[in-house]
Amino acid sequence: MNDARRRELEAVAREVRRHAIRMAGGGGCFLGASLSCTDLVVYLYRHFLRVDPRRLDDPDRDYLLLSKGHDVPALYGTLAELDFISRERLANHLSPADHLYWHPNRAVPGVEFHSGSLGHLLSVGMGIAYDVRLRGGRNRVVVLLGDGELDEGSIWEGLLVARALGLSNLTLLVDRNGFQANVRTEQLVPLEPLPDKFAAFGCAVRTVDGHDFGALEDAFAALPFAASGPSVIVARTVRGAGLPSIEARADRWFCRLAPAEVTALLQELDGTAVAELESEPLMVR
Amino acid sequence: MTDTYERVLLDAALRDPRVLVLTAENRAAIRGLPDRLGPRFLDTGITEQTMIGMAAGLALRGRIPVVHALATFLTMRAFEFIRTDVGIPGLPVKLVGAVPGVLSEANGPTHQALEDVALMRGIPSMRVFCPADLADLLAGLPAVLADPAPWYVRYCDRAPVAEHQPFHVGRAEVFRAGARDDVALLVAGALFTEAWQAADRLRADGHTVRLINLRTLEPADAGAILDAARRSALVVTIEDHFARGGLRSVVVETLFAAGVLAPLLSISCGERWFTPALLPDVLADAGFTADAIAARVRAALTHRIPVPAYA
Numbered sequence: 001m002n003d004a005r006r007r008e009l010e011a012v013a014r015e016v017r018r019h020a021i022r023m024a025g026g027g028g029c030f031l032g033a034s035l036s037c038t039d040l041v042v043y044l045y046r047h048f049l050r051v052d053p054r055r056l057d058d059p060d061r062d063y064l065l066l067s068k069g070h071d072v073p074a075l076y077g078t079l080a081e082l083d084f085i086s087r088e089r090l091a092n093h094l095s096p097a098d099h100l101y102w103h104p105n106r107a108v109p110g111v112e113f114h115s116g117s118l119g120h121l122l123s124v125g126m127g128i129a130y131d132v133r134l135r136g137g138r139n140r141v142v143v144l145l146g147d148g149e150l151d152e153g154s155i156w157e158g159l160l161v162a163r164a165l166g167l168s169n170l171t172l173l174v175d176r177n178g179f180q181a182n183v184r185t186e187q188l189v190p191l192e193p194l195p196d197k198f199a200a201f202g203c204a205v206r207t208v209d210g211h212d213f214g215a216l217e218d219a220f221a222a223l224p225f226a227a228s229g230p231s232v233i234v235a236r237t238v239r240g241a242g243l244p245s246i247e248a249r250a251d252r253w254f255c256r257l258a259p260a261e262v263t264a265l266l267q268e269l270d271g272t273a274v275a276e277l278e279s280e281p282l283m284v285r
Numbered sequence: 286m287t288d289t290y291e292r293v294l295l296d297a298a299l300r301d302p303r304v305l306v307l308t309a310e311n312r313a314a315i316r317g318l319p320d321r322l323g324p325r326f327l328d329t330g331i332t333e334q335t336m337i338g339m340a341a342g343l344a345l346r347g348r349i350p351v352v353h354a355l356a357t358f359l360t361m362r363a364f365e366f367i368r369t370d371v372g373i374p375g376l377p378v379k380l381v382g383a384v385p386g387v388l389s390e391a392n393g394p395t396h397q398a399l400e401d402v403a404l405m406r407g408i409p410s411m412r413v414f415c416p417a418d419l420a421d422l423l424a425g426l427p428a429v430l431a432d433p434a435p436w437y438v439r440y441c442d443r444a445p446v447a448e449h450q451p452f453h454v455g456r457a458e459v460f461r462a463g464a465r466d467d468v469a470l471l472v473a474g475a476l477f478t479e480a481w482q483a484a485d486r487l488r489a490d491g492h493t494v495r496l497i498n499l500r501t502l503e504p505a506d507a508g509a510i511l512d513a514a515r516r517s518a519l520v521v522t523i524e525d526h527f528a529r530g531g532l533r534s535v536v537v538e539t540l541f542a543a544g545v546l547a548p549l550l551s552i553s554c555g556e557r558w559f560t561p562a563l564l565p566d567v568l569a570d571a572g573f574t575a576d577a578i579a580a581r582v583r584a585a586l587t588h589r590i591p592v593p594a595y596a
Contacts, residue, residue: 059346059347112345113341113345113370113374114374117365120338120366120370123337123338123341123342123366123370124339124342124370125342126338126339127338127339127340127342127343127344127345127346128342128343128345129342130327130339131343131346131347132346134324153334154334154335154338154366157332157335158334158335160330160332161329161330161335164330
């Protein structure tokens with residue numbers, strides 16, 4: 001990846017993170033989970049997915065399905081930066097007059113399907129991928145999964161079927177930030193060796209640094225990894241990435257920030273200050 | 286009658302390329318479809334959740350998926366997928382629950398779908414069709430496929446005992462309604478056969494009997510239910526379903542909402558799973574034979590001991 005493209009992606013990602021931090025004010029949002037996948041979502045929309053905000057019903061478009069759901073501020077911010085929705089609309093976060101709440105609603109332009117209940121959108125994505133194949137289409141379907149979400153049996157059930165159907169137009173992108181809701185995955189239900197598990201289910205797997213745009217580009221450019229079934233990209237990420245004061249903290253999954261904390265975290269994002277958070281860590285699940 | 290369920294599905298799929306048939310390896314009633322439909326027949330294996338999720342994805346792409354699987358596992362194993370991925374967006378997925386109720390015969394309680402109607406009608410966008418027999422099922426299928434809503438069809442392949450009327454969503458089929466009747470038998474599903482025969486026995490006693498095949502429980506024909514209650518001395522609901530959440534609940538809710546009070550006798554599985562056996566023995570054990578139904582109705586009419594209207 002050339003430097004200009006990398007800088008451009010970093011600039012978009014920074015703006016998306018600013019949006020997510022603002023959404024953590026007021027009623028709050030799942031900030032930690034959103035920041036771990038921000039670079040993934042920005043990369044996908046800016047450089048991989050063939051989806052035009054002016055033609056959202058194009059049957060030939062690529063699909064991103066946000067299966068973990070609670071990371072939707074990363075998607076809202078990306079959709080705003082890329083003109084799917086207006087930036088002003090983000091101020092409606094949690095307003096009953098709009099559809100921008102803690103999980104995605106497909107009434108928001110660019111959101112393909114609602115989610116929030118974990119372990120659902122792999123199979124929904126499989127249905128889309130199967131139809132694309134029936135029609136001889138070239139659309140690519142990417143399902144973004146949380147790593148904690150991999151506890152759900154429906155993921156592994158779906159992988160058995162995806163391999164049986166040979167859905168090579170389907171890619172699972174795992175936001176491997178190392179956390180369940182409130183506990184590290186390896187402390188609760190260990191997932192490692194995760195790539196081996198996917199491989200055993202017939203997937204072709206690559207592991208990348210989920211905050212390295214160049215590595216993401218290399219991985220996505222190589223899709224599909226195999227013609228026999230789905231591809232899996234395990235993206236190693238950091239919960240809260242970009243904000244050292246909340247990075248990799250189990251208690252900063254959901255954040256409800258005071259106005260001064262929003263300001264401080266925006267400065268921390270720019271590297272001009274370190275925020276001291278006093279808002280109570282919330283355990284929402 | 287020479288038509289079959291499989292034939293009607295095949296014709297629908299051949300006529301309309303949007304129609305796909307999915308199953309979780311429950312092929313008994315659709316065994317000829319794989320060869321005829323090719324990739325538009327999709328067997329996902331014993332994976333009800335994945336099957337429903339895929340049906341939702343297919344519907345998002347403009348397809349009309351017909352999902353045929355055993356009623357218990359379809360409605361219960363995959364319930365949250367149905368509610369979340371089909372019900373919330375109201376996608377046109379057509380769920381067909383095979384061997385529901387007494388039709389599971391000797392399989393035992395794991396296979397007895399006796400709460401499937403309650404579960405499916407608990408989903409706001411879901412419509413529910415409980416055919417009386419194979420002819421009724423085939424009469425209703427085209428309308429179910431043409432309707433844009435998600436549907437649950439309680440599969441029934443029993444041989445018909447009656448000539449059915451044309452099918453309309455939300456309209457009951459009423460047989461022999463009088464200006465005043467001694468009793469109205471309201472039935473949804475496979476016990477229509479026994480209800481029909483019980484009506485004949487009661488008429489032989491000299492009673493006037495109206496028989497109502499509700500057909501769809503969501504939406505239910507409120508007019509037919511209220512008319513039955515107003516013009517009959519006794520309302521009887523007959524269903525192979527637990528007492529909660531099925532036909533009896535629909536009738537009680539309808540009467541109460543309209544402020545109509547009527548003596549009501551509920552014949553159902555009550556609160557127990559039935560004894561596993563072949564169908565004639567199941568019907569006998571559960572009190573669902575025509576003779577048993579007629580006897581309970583006679584007792585209610587003679588002794589005036591029907592349960593209170595809203596019990």
